[in-house]
Amino acid sequence: MTQHRKIGDVILQAEAISLSFGGVKALSNISLEVREHEILSIIGPNGAGKSSMLNVINGVYHPQQGHVVYRGKARDRMHPHEAARQGIARTFQNIALFKGMSVLDNIMTGRNLKMRANFIQQALYWGRAQREENTQRAYVEKIIDFLEIQHIRKTPVGRLPYGLQKRVELARALAAEPTMLLLDEPMAGMNVEEKQDMCRFVLDVNDEFGTTIVLIEHDMGVVMDISDRIIVLDYGKKIGDGTPDEIRVNPDVIAAYLGGSH
Amino acid sequence: MFYRESGQFKSSYAADSAIFTIAQDRVFIAALLALSFVAVPGLASDYLLSGILIPFLILSLAALGLNILTGYAGQLSLGSAAFMAVGAFATYNFMVRLPGMPLLLALLLGGLCAALVGVAFGLPSLRIKGFYLAVATLAAQFFIEWVFTKFGWFSNYSSSGVISAPAMQIFGYPIDTPASKYLLTLSIVAFMALAAKNMARASIGRAWMAVRDMDVAAEVIGIPMLRTKLLAFAISSFYCGVAGALYAFVLLGTVDAQAFDLHRSFQILFMIIIGGVGSILGSFLGAAFIVLLPICLNLIGQVFHGAISTQFLANLEMMLFGGLIIFFLIVEPHGLARLWQITKEKLRVWPFPH
Amino acid sequence: MEWQFFLEVLVGGLLAGVMYSLVALGFVLIYKASGVFNFAQGAMVLFAALSFVSIQDMGVPFWLALLLTLVLMVLLGVGIERVVLRPLVNQPPITLFMATIGLSFFLEGLAQMVWGTNVHGLELGIADEPFDVGGVFISKFDLFAAAVCGTLVATLALFFSKTKLGRALRAVADDHQAAMSVGIPLKHIWAIVWGVAGFVALVAGLLWGSRLGVQFALTLVVLKALPVLILGGFTSIPGAIVGGLIIGAGEKLAEVYLGPFLSGGIENWFPYMLALLFLLVRPEGLFGEKHIERV
Numbered sequence: 001m002t003q004h005r006k007i008g009d010v011i012l013q014a015e016a017i018s019l020s021f022g023g024v025k026a027l028s029n030i031s032l033e034v035r036e037h038e039i040l041s042i043i044g045p046n047g048a049g050k051s052s053m054l055n056v057i058n059g060v061y062h063p064q065q066g067h068v069v070y071r072g073k074a075r076d077r078m079h080p081h082e083a084a085r086q087g088i089a090r091t092f093q094n095i096a097l098f099k100g101m102s103v104l105d106n107i108m109t110g111r112n113l114k115m116r117a118n119f120i121q122q123a124l125y126w127g128r129a130q131r132e133e134n135t136q137r138a139y140v141e142k143i144i145d146f147l148e149i150q151h152i153r154k155t156p157v158g159r160l161p162y163g164l165q166k167r168v169e170l171a172r173a174l175a176a177e178p179t180m181l182l183l184d185e186p187m188a189g190m191n192v193e194e195k196q197d198m199c200r201f202v203l204d205v206n207d208e209f210g211t212t213i214v215l216i217e218h219d220m221g222v223v224m225d226i227s228d229r230i231i232v233l234d235y236g237k238k239i240g241d242g243t244p245d246e247i248r249v250n251p252d253v254i255a256a257y258l259g260g261s262h
Numbered sequence: 263m264f265y266r267e268s269g270q271f272k273s274s275y276a277a278d279s280a281i282f283t284i285a286q287d288r289v290f291i292a293a294l295l296a297l298s299f300v301a302v303p304g305l306a307s308d309y310l311l312s313g314i315l316i317p318f319l320i321l322s323l324a325a326l327g328l329n330i331l332t333g334y335a336g337q338l339s340l341g342s343a344a345f346m347a348v349g350a351f352a353t354y355n356f357m358v359r360l361p362g363m364p365l366l367l368a369l370l371l372g373g374l375c376a377a378l379v380g381v382a383f384g385l386p387s388l389r390i391k392g393f394y395l396a397v398a399t400l401a402a403q404f405f406i407e408w409v410f411t412k413f414g415w416f417s418n419y420s421s422s423g424v425i426s427a428p429a430m431q432i433f434g435y436p437i438d439t440p441a442s443k444y445l446l447t448l449s450i451v452a453f454m455a456l457a458a459k460n461m462a463r464a465s466i467g468r469a470w471m472a473v474r475d476m477d478v479a480a481e482v483i484g485i486p487m488l489r490t491k492l493l494a495f496a497i498s499s500f501y502c503g504v505a506g507a508l509y510a511f512v513l514l515g516t517v518d519a520q521a522f523d524l525h526r527s528f529q530i531l532f533m534i535i536i537g538g539v540g541s542i543l544g545s546f547l548g549a550a551f552i553v554l555l556p557i558c559l560n561l562i563g564q565v566f567h568g569a570i571s572t573q574f575l576a577n578l579e580m581m582l583f584g585g586l587i588i589f590f591l592i593v594e595p596h597g598l599a600r601l602w603q604i605t606k607e608k609l610r611v612w613p614f615p616h
Numbered sequence: 617m618e619w620q621f622f623l624e625v626l627v628g629g630l631l632a633g634v635m636y637s638l639v640a641l642g643f644v645l646i647y648k649a650s651g652v653f654n655f656a657q658g659a660m661v662l663f664a665a666l667s668f669v670s671i672q673d674m675g676v677p678f679w680l681a682l683l684l685t686l687v688l689m690v691l692l693g694v695g696i697e698r699v700v701l702r703p704l705v706n707q708p709p710i711t712l713f714m715a716t717i718g719l720s721f722f723l724e725g726l727a728q729m730v731w732g733t734n735v736h737g738l739e740l741g742i743a744d745e746p747f748d749v750g751g752v753f754i755s756k757f758d759l760f761a762a763a764v765c766g767t768l769v770a771t772l773a774l775f776f777s778k779t780k781l782g783r784a785l786r787a788v789a790d791d792h793q794a795a796m797s798v799g800i801p802l803k804h805i806w807a808i809v810w811g812v813a814g815f816v817a818l819v820a821g822l823l824w825g826s827r828l829g830v831q832f833a834l835t836l837v838v839l840k841a842l843p844v845l846i847l848g849g850f851t852s853i854p855g856a857i858v859g860g861l862i863i864g865a866g867e868k869l870a871e872v873y874l875g876p877f878l879s880g881g882i883e884n885w886f887p888y889m890l891a892l893l894f895l896l897v898r899p900e901g902l903f904g905e906k907h908i909e910r911v
Binding site for chain 2: 058060079080081083084085089090092096097098099100101105108109110111112113115117119122123124125129130132133134137138141172173176
């Protein structure tokens with residue numbers, strides 16, 4: 001129960017978010033809050049708008065209505081790279097690694113934000129550029145150790161099995177030293193052992209770095225175990241918000257999951 | 263047996279990210295540089311220098327430029343020749359209109375002009391992708407060709423838009439013999455190739471490849487699309503611009519805008535496909551291949567002299583290039599550079615592959 | 617008679633645009649069915665026209681020559697599908713595009729190696745002379761070309777909506793995997809599409825050939841078709857027609873009214889700039905489908 005003690009204030013508020021593609025409503029009037037240091041899970045059936053919600057949070061999609069307030073600042077339209085600069089990193093449902101690059105280079109892209117050398121210094125590989133390469137490499141090696149992927153660091157990511165690719169994607173996100181980490185189904189398609197590893201990493205990240213984590217996951221066992229709070233979406237609407245115990249007994253959630261009310 | 267890395271341990275991250283991590287590679291490249299800087303200018307015939315080596319080096323530089331944009335940053339361009347033209351005409355104007363302008367400075371400024379034009383035509387890449395963008399770069403190709411043909415100002419009102427190389431010298435040494443031209447070209451190309459390699463292994467290179475492989479994920483990890491793509495356009499065009507200026511003044515002496523037509527753009531694209539997309543070495547291998555193939559065909563033609571018409575050879579050359587492009591895309595999409603790499607891997611474990 | 621002159625330029629431009637649409641049509645067919653952006657369409661036009669006149673020069677009568685060329689083009693299309701595209705299936709679109717650039721060079725070399733590089737005249741029996749419609753002069757040949765193009769589009773539209781094969785083609789265009797899973801033989805379909813594209817290239821080759829003479833420059837009509845495609849969208853047949861009309865009219869009007877201020881010769885780049893400006897406003901083209909990126 002150490003986790004509950006450290007949870008801080010609200011750092012992100014989504015207020016009355018509505019998003020649609022053409023005529024299809026993906027999200028309607030959704031509000032939610034994320035607190036510092038917590039592990040928040042978003043669950044719901046396929047097509048409920050979970051990924052869309054993450055995409056709104058880090059600026060990939062721009063909602064037609066509503067806005068996101070992050071650390072007290074409201075924002076309307078922003079590029080994903082600005083969200084990254086504010087400390088929001090994420091992984092994707094369908095692995096979005098850079099296929100033509102090695103594991104090491106993939107993770108190094110997570111450090112790009114920390115590098116200040118201009119392209120002329122880089123072209124000459126002199127002074128700041130060279131120093132930065134080495135110091136950032138040292139940090140990346142720490143992440144590599146943390147996620148136990150030392151043996152594959154020079155392997156092209158395309159050649160890795162699925163479970164390892166998911167882990168490399170997490171490593172890339174962690175390399176950016178995020179304050180908030182958005183994980184889109186990090187355990188989908190994994191076997192029990194791989195799931196256990198991934199759970200351990202998620203909890204460790206939360207514990208050691210104090211990273212706030214917003215997670216989409218289908219495995220109810222995992223969600224109930226590791227979450228501080230759970231939000232339930234269904235057909236683009238929020239139907240539940242509370243601790244795992246509260247969600248377990250929420251009649252709307254039960255109805256949605258058992259298919260009663262639709 | 264001799265190409266073996268056992269016993270060579272890396273004890274720092276700097277050593278691990280060096281360009282040539284294996285000692286034998288370092289020896290080889292040092293020998294190659296010594297050979298090309300010292301032995302070749304003294305021993306090679308004028309034909310070898312002006313007919314093969316100089317065009318090879320200049321086209322390698324243009325291929326490097328396109329490879330930065332297409333191979334690393336993933337933005338297909340069919341307008342490389344247009345940016346070469348900008349470099350050539352800009353350098354010419356700097357030299358003719360500002361007497362006493364040093365050659366190297368004029369080349370640098372010419373390259374910068376090409377970079378600016380490259381950025382302008384790179385702007386659409388923010389909204390459009392893939393072959394939409396490729397077609398958009400054709401706009402640059404045709405528009406720039408037209409500008410240099412139609413407006414006499416750019417060619418200093420010379421007859422029919424032809425520009426001729428002014429007398430060139432560097433630090434008082436005249437650049438007028440094949441050997442001196444070769445050394446000038448070699449120095450510039452070697453320096454710029456090293457710079458390209460450095461960028462490719464540093465953060466800007468990773469940003470380019472990230473945008474190429476998965477642009478949404480690149481943005482999400484904090485890579486600004488606008489700056490990364492435009493920088494690729496700028497640097498790529500700079501390389502093409504310098505190559506264009508060298509092509510005009512060092513290789514040909516006199517050119518008009520037609521020397522930088524769509525055909526030239528395709529030629530450079532073919533170099534990187536055959537040599538290796540996304541490879542510095544591949545740019546050189548591809549250029550060597552494209553320069554040597556017609557020469558070899560001509561030699562064959564001379565052997566059968568009379569029996570084979572030049573017309574036939576020209577068509578055969580087109581078919582060969584076209585066929586090779588298809589062949590490489592199907593069989594080895596990473597081109598000659600990958601074949602070379604595979605050979606090295608084999609050599610590393612030879613003669614005991616297991 | 618300022619407006620009459622304007623009208624004449626406009627009509628001339630629109631009719632010339634129909635010729636562009638004709639080439640663009642071949643692109644759209646292949647792109648719809650196989651996702652390949654076929655840069656070699658221009659080389660196919662040259663190949664078709666050159667084959668036709670060369671066969672005719674051997675003393676073969678018009679209709680037989682037409683038939684023979686058609687067979688040749690269909691064989692060529694099927695061959696391309698088999699040798700070039702099938703090994704490249706599942707490659708990124710940009711790789712396929714580069715392969716068709718290579719193909720374009722190969723076909724240009726092949727056509728000229730087999731049939732020679734001489735410029736041939738091609739006489740379809742339609743005089744390229746203007747006639748008067750209420751004070752506006754219109755070229756007979758242009759009208760004929762427009763009529764041929766209209767017939768072709770109508771035939772293709774009927775083919776796609778009324779025949780079983782056509783419906784299968786549309787299914788393939790929508791979703792390769794789904795089409796395969798309901799039992800549509802993908803390989804045959806692609807071979808057929810390339811065959812049809814060969815036929816369209818033949819029609820375009822005859823019309824363009826009789827306009828410009830059958831020669832190497834015919835491959836350059838591909839460069840006229842590209843802006844049309846950007847404007848109209850890669851997947852839409854109506855888009856190819858409307859795009860062609862806009863580019864044709866825009867090009868002629870610009871040449872006449874803008875050209876003198878820019879010392880002429882703008883027809884090479886103007887369509888591209890027009891298409892480019894348009895792209896910045898609407899990246900998916902006039903009739904293209906809007907693409908939503910899912911992550």
